[in-house]
Amino acid sequence: MELDAVSIEQKDQQDQLAHLRQHFSLPEGVIYLDGNSLGALPSNVSAVLQNAVEEQWGQSLIKGWNCHNWIDLPSRVGNRIAKLVGADEGTLICADSTSLNVFKVLATAIKLRPDRKVILSDTGNFPTDLYMAQGLKELVSDEIELRLVAPEDVEDALDETVAVMMITEVDYRTGRKHDMKALTQKAHSVGALALWDLCHSAGAFPVHLKEAKADFAVGCSYKYLNGGPGAPAFVYVAPKHQGSSGNPLTGWMGHNAPFAFDLGYAPSVKTDQMRVGTPQVLAMTALNAALDVFDHTTLEALQAKSIELSELFISEIQRRCPGLELASPTDPLKRGSQVSFSHEHGYPIMQALIDRGVIGDFRAPNIIRFGFAPLYLSFADVLKAAEIIEEVIAGNLWDKPQYHQKSKVT
Amino acid sequence: MELDAVSIEQKDQQDQLAHLRQHFSLPEGVIYLDGNSLGALPSNVSAVLQNAVEEQWGQSLIKGWNCHNWIDLPSRVGNRIAKLVGADEGTLICADSTSLNVFKVLATAIKLRPDRKVILSDTGNFPTDLYMAQGLKELVSDEIELRLVAPEDVEDALDETVAVMMITEVDYRTGRKHDMKALTQKAHSVGALALWDLCHSAGAFPVHLKEAKADFAVGCSYKYLNGGPGAPAFVYVAPKHQGSSGNPLTGWMGHNAPFAFDLGYAPSVKTDQMRVGTPQVLAMTALNAALDVFDHTTLEALQAKSIELSELFISEIQRRCPGLELASPTDPLKRGSQVSFSHEHGYPIMQALIDRGVIGDFRAPNIIRFGFAPLYLSFADVLKAAEIIEEVIAGNLWDKPQYHQKSKVT
Numbered sequence: 001m002e003l004d005a006v007s008i009e010q011k012d013q014q015d016q017l018a019h020l021r022q023h024f025s026l027p028e029g030v031i032y033l034d035g036n037s038l039g040a041l042p043s044n045v046s047a048v049l050q051n052a053v054e055e056q057w058g059q060s061l062i063k064g065w066n067c068h069n070w071i072d073l074p075s076r077v078g079n080r081i082a083k084l085v086g087a088d089e090g091t092l093i094c095a096d097s098t099s100l101n102v103f104k105v106l107a108t109a110i111k112l113r114p115d116r117k118v119i120l121s122d123t124g125n126f127p128t129d130l131y132m133a134q135g136l137k138e139l140v141s142d143e144i145e146l147r148l149v150a151p152e153d154v155e156d157a158l159d160e161t162v163a164v165m166m167i168t169e170v171d172y173r174t175g176r177k178h179d180m181k182a183l184t185q186k187a188h189s190v191g192a193l194a195l196w197d198l199c200h201s202a203g204a205f206p207v208h209l210k211e212a213k214a215d216f217a218v219g220c221s222y223k224y225l226n227g228g229p230g231a232p233a234f235v236y237v238a239p240k241h242q243g244s245s246g247n248p249l250t251g252w253m254g255h256n257a258p259f260a261f262d263l264g265y266a267p268s269v270k271t272d273q274m275r276v277g278t279p280q281v282l283a284m285t286a287l288n289a290a291l292d293v294f295d296h297t298t299l300e301a302l303q304a305k306s307i308e309l310s311e312l313f314i315s316e317i318q319r320r321c322p323g324l325e326l327a328s329p330t331d332p333l334k335r336g337s338q339v340s341f342s343h344e345h346g347y348p349i350m351q352a353l354i355d356r357g358v359i360g361d362f363r364a365p366n367i368i369r370f371g372f373a374p375l376y377l378s379f380a381d382v383l384k385a386a387e388i389i390e391e392v393i394a395g396n397l398w399d400k401p402q403y404h405q406k407s408k409v410t
Numbered sequence: 411m412e413l414d415a416v417s418i419e420q421k422d423q424q425d426q427l428a429h430l431r432q433h434f435s436l437p438e439g440v441i442y443l444d445g446n447s448l449g450a451l452p453s454n455v456s457a458v459l460q461n462a463v464e465e466q467w468g469q470s471l472i473k474g475w476n477c478h479n480w481i482d483l484p485s486r487v488g489n490r491i492a493k494l495v496g497a498d499e500g501t502l503i504c505a506d507s508t509s510l511n512v513f514k515v516l517a518t519a520i521k522l523r524p525d526r527k528v529i530l531s532d533t534g535n536f537p538t539d540l541y542m543a544q545g546l547k548e549l550v551s552d553e554i555e556l557r558l559v560a561p562e563d564v565e566d567a568l569d570e571t572v573a574v575m576m577i578t579e580v581d582y583r584t585g586r587k588h589d590m591k592a593l594t595q596k597a598h599s600v601g602a603l604a605l606w607d608l609c610h611s612a613g614a615f616p617v618h619l620k621e622a623k624a625d626f627a628v629g630c631s632y633k634y635l636n637g638g639p640g641a642p643a644f645v646y647v648a649p650k651h652q653g654s655s656g657n658p659l660t661g662w663m664g665h666n667a668p669f670a671f672d673l674g675y676a677p678s679v680k681t682d683q684m685r686v687g688t689p690q691v692l693a694m695t696a697l698n699a700a701l702d703v704f705d706h707t708t709l710e711a712l713q714a715k716s717i718e719l720s721e722l723f724i725s726e727i728q729r730r731c732p733g734l735e736l737a738s739p740t741d742p743l744k745r746g747s748q749v750s751f752s753h754e755h756g757y758p759i760m761q762a763l764i765d766r767g768v769i770g771d772f773r774a775p776n777i778i779r780f781g782f783a784p785l786y787l788s789f790a791d792v793l794k795a796a797e798i799i800e801e802v803i804a805g806n807l808w809d810k811p812q813y814h815q816k817s818k819v820t
Contacts, residue, residue, distance in 0.1 A: 027469045034472045041468035049463060050456055053696070057638055058451035059437045062444045062769060065819035070639055072818075097687025099661035100510065107549060123673060128662035128687065131675040135660030139517060139550055148673065222688070228467055229480055229691035250545030251509035252538035259820045261774055263533060263558065265541040277507025277538065278632070281639035283693050286463070359472060364671055408482075409475035410669045 011379040017305050023293045024226075024376040031385045033360045036200060036338045036371025039226030039290075048289035052282055064281070073284040074253075074275055080291045081225070081234050084299060085198060085217065086208035092236040093271045094284055098199055098220045100249065101235035102132040102166070104274055105216035108237075108246025109164035109193045110136070110144065116163035117143045120192070124151040124171040129197055133166065151176060155186050162192040164215075169207070170200035170336030173367045175328040177336050181212040188213065199223060202234075203294070204337035204373075205303035209236055216241070224337065224373060227287035235274045243269060251276030293375060305374035307332040309382050310339045313370065316386035317341065321393045327367055338371045347410070348403035352392045355403070358385045362410050421789040427715050433703045434636075434786040441795045443770045446610060446748045446781025449636030449700070458699035462692055474691070483694040484663075484685055490701045491635070491644050494709060495608060495627065496618035502646040503681045504694055508609055508630045510659065511645040512542040512576070514684055515626035518647075518656025519574035519603045520546070520554065526573035527553045530602070534561040534581040539607055543576065561586060565596050572602040574625075579617070580610035580746030583777045585738040587746050591622040598623065609633060612644075613704070614747035614783075615713035619646055626651070634747065634783060637697035645684045653679060661686030703785060715784035717742040719792050720749050723780065726796035727751065731803045737777055748781045757820070758813035762802045765813070768795045772820050 012018055025041045026032060032040055056068045065071050078093035085092070095101065106119065119133050130146065137144040149157045151171065158165060165187045170177050184194040193215040201207050203224030209217050217236035221227035245267040252258045253275035256268045267273045311332060317324055317339075324341040343349055343366060350362040360370040370385070392398055422428055435451045436442060442450055466478045475481050488503035495502070505511065516529065529543045540556065547554040559567045561581065568575060575597045580587050594604040603625040611617050613634030619627050627646035631637035655677040662668045663685035666678045677683045721742060727734055734751040753759055753776060760772040770780040780795070802808055 025464070025468045027471070030471070032471060038467075038472045038474075040471065041463065046460055046463045046468075049692075050460055053451065053456045053459060053638070054435070057448075058435045058456075061437070061440070061442060061450065062448045062771060063764070064448075064639060066817045096506065096510070097661065099663075099687040100506070100659065103659060126662075127665075127671050127673060127675075130673055131660045131662060131665065134675045135658045138660075139658035220688070228463070229474060230688045230693070232690070233687070248545045248549035249510065249513060250541045250548075251507065252536075252541055253509075255537075255541065259774070259818075261537050263537060263540055265537075265544045277509040277643070278630070278640045280642070280690060280693055282459075282696060283640070283690055286692060354473070361472060364669070407476045408669075 008379045008383050017297060017301060017374060020293060020297060021376045030357045030359060031381045033370040033385060035373030036223055037361050038222055038229055039224060040376055042226050042290045042293055044292060045286050045289045049286050052285040070281045074279050077284050077288050078234060084294060085202050086210050087236050088210060091239060091271055092234055093274055094232050094234050095275050096233055098218050098233040099128045099132050101218040101233050102129050103136060104247040104249055105195055106133055106136055107248045109195060111246040112244060113163035116161060118145045118147050118161045119164055119166055120147050120157055120162045121166045122151040122154050123148050125168045126172050129166060155183060158186050158190050158192060160190050164193040164195055166195045168197035172200060173363050174340050175335040175338040177334050184212045184214055200336045206299040221287050226290040231287050232280050232283050237271050247274050249276045253277060302374045306337040306372050309372040309377055313339055313382050320386055320390035323393060338369055340367050340369045342366045348398040351403035352398035356388050358388045418789045418793050427707060427711060427784060430707060431786045440767045440769060441791045443780040443795060445783030446633055447771050448639055449633055450786055452636050452700045452703055454702060455696050455699045459696050462695040480691045484689050487694050487698050488644060494704060495612050496620050497646050498620060501649060501681055502644055503684055504642050504644050505685050506643055508628050508643040509538045509542050511628040511643050512539050513546060514657040514659055515605055516543055516546055517658045519605060521656040522654060523573035526571060528555045528557050528571045529574055529576055530557050530567055530572045531576045532561040532564050533558050535578045536582050539576060568596050568600050568602060570600050574603040574605055576605045578607035582610060583773050584750050585745040585748040587744050594622050594624055610746045616709040631697050636700040641697050642690050642693050647681050657684050659686045663687060712784045716747040716782050719782040719787055723749055723792050730796055730800035733803060748779055750777050750779045752776045758808040761813035762808035766798050768798045
């Protein structure tokens with residue numbers, strides 16, 4: 001699929017989603033291929049946030065909890081995210097961070113399977129999920145075992161010792177995508193529960209939590225959902241588990257009557273049980289505005305464009321840069337909305353690219369990642385990025401001291 | 411201390427802190443006596459937040475983590491709060507919610523006292539602290555006991571069974587203030603650790619965590635620190651406990667090398683160990699701006715004014731409204747920066763007051779609270795509030811159906 005500039009222009013003209021780009025504020029001279037790490041700024045966020053600060057907080061003050069319904073932001077925003085991940089209204093809330101939500105649902109899962117002690121995950125999972133499981137084990141019982149297998153061995157490793165399978169659908173390094181439906185079915189067939197981390201899924205392609213019969217899910221909102229740096233995360237609890245109380249982080253907002261100020265905790269019987277402290281009003285308001293763009297398209301359309309963009313990218317890079325090894329699956333349905341390559345000098349190569357306006361990122365030890373956010377990327381962006389990558393690699397432009405200096409955040 | 415309007419005007423003219431009011435945006439026609447629940451909007455926040463959104467996020471995108479040093483916001487903001495609560499640099503970070511921070515340090519304290527099982531607290535503590543202790547007990551071991559005593563009995567209840575004393579310095583209902591130094595000393599004398607919740611202290615009056623030898627502290631930033639609705643909280647760890655690893659919420663940001671993406675958790679040896687997920691960049695940036703006003707005064711000066719305001723308020727209310735019973739200590743050094751009264755019709759009375767621009771709040775079953783934020787309140791505000799309260803009570807203006815309708819948030 002080698003395309004010249006003219007054909008690319010035609011593709012952009014025919015792109016039914018091209019109009020969505022106008023919903024974003026992007027800097028000049030930048031091709032942003034890191035929306036899988038931090039989504040770009042939706043143009044409406046700034047004014048909405050300014051209103052939340054100056055009018056809601058500034059003018060309504062404490063009354064804002066009622067008159068602007070701040071108190072229900074976790075469920076209001078949660079219900080909008082629910083639609084994007086195939087979940088029913090009332091089953092998903094916005095709260096805290098992904099890590100904290102992992103802890104809440106892992107502890108709940110362990111409690112639901114008291115005779116089992118194994119948390120099964122894979123070595124491609126994002127480390128914080130594994131760390132939270134380790135923290136839970138350390139706190140609760142040495143009998144709990146975090147069993148890690150290679151991503152391709154998860155299905156075979158599901159047996160009747162497993163209490164909960166904790167899997168991130170899309171591998172943060174390679175983009176490799178697990179089969180949610182098949183793995184959940186297998187987990188259930190051995191009596192295990194299924195917890196899905198959707199950090200690299202939500203907003204990128206269709207997710208069907210209900211249809212896949214997932215028990216729990218978590219995810220962040222600052223990647224493909226464009227909620228902003230450090231935006232609050234989300235947590236899903238399948239209807240059949242709503243009645244069980246299992247979240248050990250029993251804060252007042254998870255109480256069934258928070259404003260009764262009882263001394264004893266009694267959990268909400270709704271997903272609100274996964275709430276802990278006072279909701280992050282400003283951050284959730286920003287996220288709520290960011291979600292508006294999804295009212296103008298479908299996840300199916302976004303996925304279709306993402307596949308076109310990434311297939312174009314792969315073919316151009318493979319043709320132009322034989323020294324880069326594809327680290328992502330070649331079947332676009334078996335990867336998320338990112339494409340990764342490995343190169344022993346991945347770190348300085350990425351710094352040189354960023355210096356030239358092609359922003360992706362690096363993941364140790366040798367992965368350079370490029371995310372394709374179909375909401376705001378054009379085919380011309382992809383072609384231009386491929387040209388710049390070729391220049392940098394063919395010309396060894398990355399081999400300069402300043403590109404080797406490690407930043408605090410990579 | 412009965413004062414007429416002329417004397418009050420003189421007091422405001424002589425008030426050395428009167429100029430601080432210009433740092434806040436307050437609505438016309440409102441006397442805001444609820445800064446103890448949600449602080450008013452500092453005037454600089456909106457522009458700072460707009461810049462963080464449009465320039466930092468919008469233009470720098472993922473590079474913001476390094477170029478705007480987002481990654482260090484928890485410690486940068488934490489160090490500024492540390493100064494306000496008598497803590498050394500590096501011992502306090504901004505993170506998550508108060509409830510979550512309670513869980514982190516309670517679990518750490520329990521681990522530091524493995525032979526003891528009692529968490530001692532009092533019935534005046536804010537319920538979420540108690541709930542988090544209950545959640546920890548439920549998760550970890552039935553042997554853990556949350557022992558609740560009356561606030562005045564805490565000192566006597568400290569014995570060698572107590573692992574950790576968990577106390578909120580200022581009672582959210584009555585404003586009654588515990589003696590941090592004396593109770594911490596008593597706790598240490600029996601080998602217990604001391605955890606202080608500073609939600610109603612930080613930013614209101616001088617706190618001396620280091621001098622009092624507190625082991626841990628937590629608090630929110632949306633009350634007297636004016637960080638905005640749902641602003642992130644803080645957590646303090648005394649230097650002598652920095653080496654111990656105890657936070658069970660082991661997220662990647664608490665790892666000693668988060669960007670190595672190791673599969674195994676290894677805690678930071680710094681207060682950063684109390685970090686969990688990705689920091690809330692926008693909310694912390696807002697809070698950071700809100701803290702600027704504290705560069706223009708001292709906590710000692712703020713406390714002195716708070717005492718003058720609250721003493722004036724009490725004397726005026728007691729003179730004008732004999733049906734309101736003072737629920738706060740009469741000694742201003744034995745209460746925080748709030749004054750509470752009890753009345754069987756507290757709820758509709760407060761609704762009638764809010765309707766007339768005097769904003770305080772109600773706490774079940776019968777408490778009406780008035781907070782005195784000396785950063786933005788004048789003596790004239792206090793006198794005017796007392797006049798309106800008198801009108802409402804003397805005229806039974808609260809006895810209307812609309813004032814009895816309960817809101818979702820009280």
